[in-house]
Amino acid sequence: xxxxxxxxxxxxxxxxxxxxxxxxxxxxxxxxxxxxxxxxxxxxxxxxxxxxxxxxxxxxxxxxxxxxxxxxxxxxxxxxxxxxxxxxxxxxxxxxxxxxxxxxxxxxxxxxxxxxxxxxxxxxxxxxxxxxxxxxxxxxxxxxxxxxxxxxxxxxxxxxxxxxxxxxxxxxxxxxxxxxxxxxxxxxxxxxxxxxxxxxxxxxxxxxxxxxxxxxxxxxxx
Numbered sequence: 718x719x720x721x722x723x724x725x726x727x728x729x730x731x732x733x734x735x736x737x738x739x740x741x742x743x744x745x746x747x748x749x750x751x752x753x754x755x756x757x758x759x760x761x762x763x764x765x766x767x768x769x770x771x772x773x774x775x776x777x778x779x780x781x782x783x784x785x786x787x788x789x790x791x792x793x794x795x796x797x798x799x800x801x802x803x804x805x806x807x808x809x810x811x812x813x814x815x816x817x818x819x820x821x822x823x824x825x826x827x828x829x830x831x832x833x834x835x836x837x838x839x840x841x842x843x844x845x846x847x848x849x850x851x852x853x854x855x856x857x858x859x860x861x862x863x864x865x866x867x868x869x870x871x872x873x874x875x876x877x878x879x880x881x882x883x884x885x886x887x888x889x890x891x892x893x894x895x896x897x898x899x900x901x902x903x904x905x906x907x908x909x910x911x912x913x914x915x916x917x918x919x920x921x922x923x924x925x926x927x928x929x930x931x932x933x934x935x936x937x938x939x
Contacts, residue, residue, distance in 0.1 A: 761873035771886035775808035810890040
């Protein structure tokens with residue numbers, strides 16, 4: 718009986734070991750981020766100029782997620798911000814910059830192909846983690862490829878839904894950048910504890926009046 722049970726366990730283990738890689742290939746790792754656009758980066762086709770694209774990145778998981786932008790052409794392409802950490806439900810619009818080269822071999826400008834590839838990778842991190850690019854090198858086995866994006870050129874002179882959406886996203890990204898540059902708005906006296914209001918001007922005036930009273934008393938004594 719014991720030998721028969723042992724053979725059954727071996728057969729069962731063999732089936733499981735065969736199924737595991739098969740299962741992983743069918744069910745890829747669940748994505749932590751939602752990208753919009755999801756597959757492409759749209760650039761207005763302006764040869765000889767640095768064009769801008771935009772992509773919305775949202776953390777759809779229940780964990781803190783670090784993301785990082787990668788490209789095969791780091792000298793001519795970059796993203797702002799190049800990476801960061803998003804709390805659950807948080808989103809941002811990143812701007813991607815790319816230098817558009819002149820067409821070759823009599824290609825139609827809008828049909829020009831590019832070998833440049835873009836990739837967004839992600840990593841689950843603990844709350845309070847500071848973002849540094851080295852996070853992804855230290856935990857390579859836990860890094861997920863969210864999406865490999867391809868470049869699609871748009872004719873800036875021809876209106877299209879994709880071009881309109883790109884303009885909206887670029888405007889939103891620029892507004893967010895400008896908002897970060899502005900100093901924080903003064904919301905009035907700082908509250909310390911329950912019901913205790915600290916008014917610096919009031920305190921300064923009270924100290925000034927107190928000094929005046931002391932000086933006045935000293936002059937009288939003299």
